[in-house]
Amino acid sequence: MTTPDQHQDTPPQNRPQSRPQNMGAFTPEAQAEDTCTKPSFYAYFIKRPIVGAFSLLTGMGITLKTLCNVTSTVTQEYPENRDTLTMPPAFRGQVIMPHDEEGEHKCTACTLCEKACPNGTISVLPMKNIANKKVLGKYIYRFDQCTLCSLCVEACPFDAIRMGNDFEHATVDKDSLVMVLNEKEGRL
């Protein structure tokens, strides 16, 4: 009676056929001793198929249980549930500049966000208003360079910008990713 040895043609390395029972006792001698042990006829041809078949049936039982359990369905039909899909408030989408009802924003062109940005995503272009005061002219945001780290939002002392909740950013036009966030020049 020869037991099938699947590693017959491989070099004799430390390859125990069964795991040592004394967990924790790790010595090269114990391993070398273990290499010599071959599985017995009973263990290989009687116990192994029975235990193996039972373990496979247990696994199939779990799969069947999940299959029949309709409450375990977790799939979201994404494009269909677009109207009801809401992102958590903390979600970091692209940077947006909220405007109030009169179309005014809170940006004062202090350029703290520009300095906080690691990638040079933001360019704040200030201008002089009629009273010769520095206000925001253009707030240029290059979304194609943005890593959405939200360091600019943390740096802003006036809450003028925040991270939006939009996540569908795919576009075929690269130029559309460079945008001006403010609708009109600053008042402050």
Added chain:
Amino acid sequence: MDLVQTEIPEGFTRSAGGGHTEEYYLNMGPQHPSTHGVLRLMVRLDGETVKEIVPHIGYIHRSIEKMAESQSLIQNIHLTDRLDYLSCHMTNLGLCLAIEQGADVGVPERAEYIRIIVCELQRIQSHLLWWGCFAMDLGALTAFLYGFDEREKITDLFEELCGARLTMNYFRPGGCVSDLPNEFIPRILKICEHMKTTLDEYDNLVSKNMIIRERTQGVGILSKERALSHGCTGPVARASGINYDVRKDEPYGIYNRFDFDVPLGATGDCYDRYTVRIEEMRQSIRILEQACKDLPDGDFRSKEKPNYKIPKDEHSFSSVETARGNFSTYVVSDGGKTPYRIKYRSPNFSHIGAINDMASGYKLADLVTVLATLDPVIPDIDR
């Protein structure tokens, strides 16, 4: 001229001969589903038996350590997300601990607890993904879906906490970006309770499965001595019997307050690496339950500074236990806003070096098993 010698690819030793067939070389990767990324393995084969493996890395090198020199310390935190993206809270924490040590920043009590909770959640999440991918590499697709189902619950929690699912960028020197949202702790406890029954289910589905056992037991053995000499850490080293866990041996944060065990393997084969990771999830649940019980009120961040500067010639060092092993950060400062040099020590680099010891002598299909139990994250190797 000896033609045979010139034909040996770079990195391979000269064959001793004595094989059954003519030896040949096979290229596995860089685009291969079981290498978990762009890892290329050159394999010398005798028939189907692996004789020698030479890993080739560098396909996803992004020079993060060089970029670190031109960015301020705070701006570097989001780059550490891109190292080990499955344990990015831990890599964030590694850099934050180094900055706190160098710039002498204190952390409030509540922030320390939040850090522990978030890190252990991430460890469970990373191991769940590994569990699914491990089963899929061995040919069981069902387990992959189950693992991702459970992982999704934790990922949803992270999305509510810090707004991202993968690149978290949540920790800052002196605490965290934001406080925990409402109803966060009860949901974590619910997940913990659910995970206990789920892990038993996983045992029945995969751990006791005879096919998985036959393919992993006695395969890919890494001895304790070889694991030590390769610098293996984390579950790979613990499966080989090395009792080393950064959380126990050099506790960072407040890990010394929690009661948890470090699971150890006996032989260092693939099945030991499997069981150690499954047991680690159970221990993480234990830590989570203790941390959620003791979570105090208070601030989530100490007083914010516009710039965190480490004094000139100050070297700060921190090491954390990620889901894969010891992740260390070494920051050298020249007194300016940006660091002079940041060196990251990643666990996966050491593990890939040990793959020749693990997989040579076994069949080519066992190499896939070994790779799956190593749980490599390739961007962490290349940086």
